[in-house]
Amino acid sequence: MVPYLFLGFGGLLVATALMVILHRNPVTSALFLVLSLCSLAGIYLLLQAEFIGMVQIIVYAGAIMVLFLFVIMYLNLQHDVEHGAHIAWRRGIGWMVGALLLLFSALLFGRGWAVGPAAAVPPAAEGGNAAAIGRVLYSRFLFPFEVTSMLLLVAMVGAIVMTRGRRAPEEERA
Amino acid sequence: MNGLASLWAIPAVQVTAWALLKVVIILGVMLGVVSYLIYAERKICGHIQARTGPNRVGPLGLLQPIADVAKLLLKAEFTPASANKVIFHIAPILAVFPAIVTFSVIPMGPPPMFVVTDISVGLLLFLAMSSLGVYAITLAGWSSNNKYALLGGLRSSAQMISYELAMGLSTIPVLLRSGTLSLTGIVESQSGVWLVPGTRIPLPNWGVFHWYLVLPFLIFLVTSFAETNRAPFDLPEAEGELVAGFHTEYSSMKWALFFLGEYMNMIVICSITVTLFLGGWHGPGPAMLGIVWYLAKLFALLFVFIWVRWTFPRLRYDQLMGFGWKVLLPASVVNVLLASVWLYWRANG
Amino acid sequence: MIPAGWTIALSAIVFCIGVAGVLVRRNALVIFMSIELMLNAANLAFVGFGRQLGSLDGQIFVFFVMTVAAAEVAVGLAIIVNVFRLRETVFVDEINLLKG
Numbered sequence: 001m002v003p004y005l006f007l008g009f010g011g012l013l014v015a016t017a018l019m020v021i022l023h024r025n026p027v028t029s030a031l032f033l034v035l036s037l038c039s040l041a042g043i044y045l046l047l048q049a050e051f052i053g054m055v056q057i058i059v060y061a062g063a064i065m066v067l068f069l070f071v072i073m074y075l076n077l078q079h080d081v082e083h084g085a086h087i088a089w090r091r092g093i094g095w096m097v098g099a100l101l102l103l104f105s106a107l108l109f110g111r112g113w114a115v116g117p118a119a120a121v122p123p124a125a126e127g128g129n130a131a132a133i134g135r136v137l138y139s140r141f142l143f144p145f146e147v148t149s150m151l152l153l154v155a156m157v158g159a160i161v162m163t164r165g166r167r168a169p170e171e172e173r174a
Numbered sequence: 175m176n177g178l179a180s181l182w183a184i185p186a187v188q189v190t191a192w193a194l195l196k197v198v199i200i201l202g203v204m205l206g207v208v209s210y211l212i213y214a215e216r217k218i219c220g221h222i223q224a225r226t227g228p229n230r231v232g233p234l235g236l237l238q239p240i241a242d243v244a245k246l247l248l249k250a251e252f253t254p255a256s257a258n259k260v261i262f263h264i265a266p267i268l269a270v271f272p273a274i275v276t277f278s279v280i281p282m283g284p285p286p287m288f289v290v291t292d293i294s295v296g297l298l299l300f301l302a303m304s305s306l307g308v309y310a311i312t313l314a315g316w317s318s319n320n321k322y323a324l325l326g327g328l329r330s331s332a333q334m335i336s337y338e339l340a341m342g343l344s345t346i347p348v349l350l351r352s353g354t355l356s357l358t359g360i361v362e363s364q365s366g367v368w369l370v371p372g373t374r375i376p377l378p379n380w381g382v383f384h385w386y387l388v389l390p391f392l393i394f395l396v397t398s399f400a401e402t403n404r405a406p407f408d409l410p411e412a413e414g415e416l417v418a419g420f421h422t423e424y425s426s427m428k429w430a431l432f433f434l435g436e437y438m439n440m441i442v443i444c445s446i447t448v449t450l451f452l453g454g455w456h457g458p459g460p461a462m463l464g465i466v467w468y469l470a471k472l473f474a475l476l477f478v479f480i481w482v483r484w485t486f487p488r489l490r491y492d493q494l495m496g497f498g499w500k501v502l503l504p505a506s507v508v509n510v511l512l513a514s515v516w517l518y519w520r521a522n523g
Numbered sequence: 524m525i526p527a528g529w530t531i532a533l534s535a536i537v538f539c540i541g542v543a544g545v546l547v548r549r550n551a552l553v554i555f556m557s558i559e560l561m562l563n564a565a566n567l568a569f570v571g572f573g574r575q576l577g578s579l580d581g582q583i584f585v586f587f588v589m590t591v592a593a594a595e596v597a598v599g600l601a602i603i604v605n606v607f608r609l610r611e612t613v614f615v616d617e618i619n620l621l622k623g
Contacts, residue, residue: 001186002525003525006525006529010529010533013533013537014533014536014537014540017537017540017541017560018540020540020544020553020556020557020560021540021541021543021544021547021548021553021557021560026550026552026553027258027261027316028260028261029553029556030552030556031261031313033556033559033560034309036537036560036563037563040563040566040567043530043533043567044567044570046525047525047530047570047571047574048574049570049573049574049582049585050293050294050295051295051298051582052566052570052582052585052586054295054298054299054301054302055298055586055589056566056589057302057305057306058298058301058302058305059589059590059593060559060563060589060592060593061302061305061306062302062305062306062308063305063335063593064559064592064593064596066305066308066309066312066331066335067596067597067600068552068555068556068596068600069309069312069313069316070312070328070331070332071552071600071603071604072552073312073316073324073328074604075552075604075607075613077550077552077613087549090546090547091547093546094543094545094546094547095543095547097542097543097546098539098540098542098543098546098547099539099543101538101539101542102535102536102539105532105535105538105539106535109528109531109532109535128294128295128354128355128356129294129295129582130294130295130298130355131353131354132579133579133582133583133586136579136580136583137583137586141583141587144587148587148590148591151590151591151594152590152593152594154594155593155594155595155597155598156594156597158598158601159597159598159600159601162598162601162602162605163601163604163605
């Protein structure tokens, strides 16, 4: 049954990803992206990565995409209206590059490069997936963990400073 | 018949069938609880305000929810002309969906019979579903094409995502104590009785009776008021301020779905509070009575929710955001620190 | 169970969809969303390979990629908002003057 679930979630992922890039209205694109992130979380659950699956929904679908939606609503964007010859050129080239890339990866896999025998389900780690990740994360990967927290702090401060805007000098003196 | 028997032999089919049965039972019971919760709220509100609540429809007004549902079903449905139709219709469904999904991991009695599914990351599923609950209100506000609705929607989603942080952090001391993310494991770690150190007073081994979980319990309770948009944090749907906030343009069944979602959310968050801090289904007597104790604690917490709503005045929006970011978030971070230091010191002498 | 090849193939397809999105669309926000699609495709490849090799390192890396993506989205959206304030547009074709 698991392969059918995988095909179902995979199909949903591809379909919603296509709708993200095809739809006119940016809000609808964002909502389709939320749906594709949730189907990806389902795939992670099928691959026994439960912690990553749930964190995907909490962080990506629940926070990052909310931020996207906020910005789209704040900027009050309407439907994308695009016409003109240069748009058609660009579109054509874009689709061609995407198709070429797909062809390239299909050729790669045709050689049986990435596939091996279907891996047996790894034994459930002691304490569950989250505990196992925690054990590795806080021992071997402690330094990247701390560096990433600094990165988040820098990003937070940067975003606030950038959007705070500059007050005119007269207002500051007043 | 033979085909059915051979189908039943597959363990996956058995598990799914049992899970579906439990889901149907939980849905039915919870829908009933929601409608009578609305009745209970009006009755309690009435008594707090020194009047009787509804008492006309049926004995003691007990048929009031049925009358309400009948009225709502028969009301006219409006869709604003320039609203985004698809999203306008989907938003109320999104309000109810995450709350109901969370019910699947809450242990209402001794496992494995009284819990639909016991996944190893149950607490993260609850946090994930509360993150998804933000969308309903944001989309409802935006798709109504109405400035009051948009403002209410944006305010409410900003409030919800701000308080989600403090909520998540305040559950960490619970995890530190129980060592597992699975909700049945967390309830397991609260079984039995312990003696208050230094005295011989026995207390149930519930989370909230340990000193380092008292503040997280209070923080979780306060953030759950904010997450469910209940007073004193209900500015987004304040009648006096923003017409009706994000559900200004909704009528009849869609409005009813929003309120169903809100009360369902309330029940789910109270269930999670009971599971994390109040010992879940544990109580004196045989284990089979677990569901009775769970329901009793749930109703007690729901009464606290209703009581708080009709007692405290509403917080202004900037007070609300300041409180969430400047008070609750640092408090929960400090709590994680204290709890981890205490538990480490106690474990390592 | 699930052959690793399927996971990688799915990751490749979604990545190519993301690349096509970046090249085809003009709206800066949709371009950003396509970048997120590409990041997620890479995450899927990490998890798939990690499972194939029986190691948790794939999932750890996904954890870091998600964190970095969150930081990137915050800063990127701040930039887009600022550009919108100056130029009144989010279409990348029309933001072609360096003069502030």
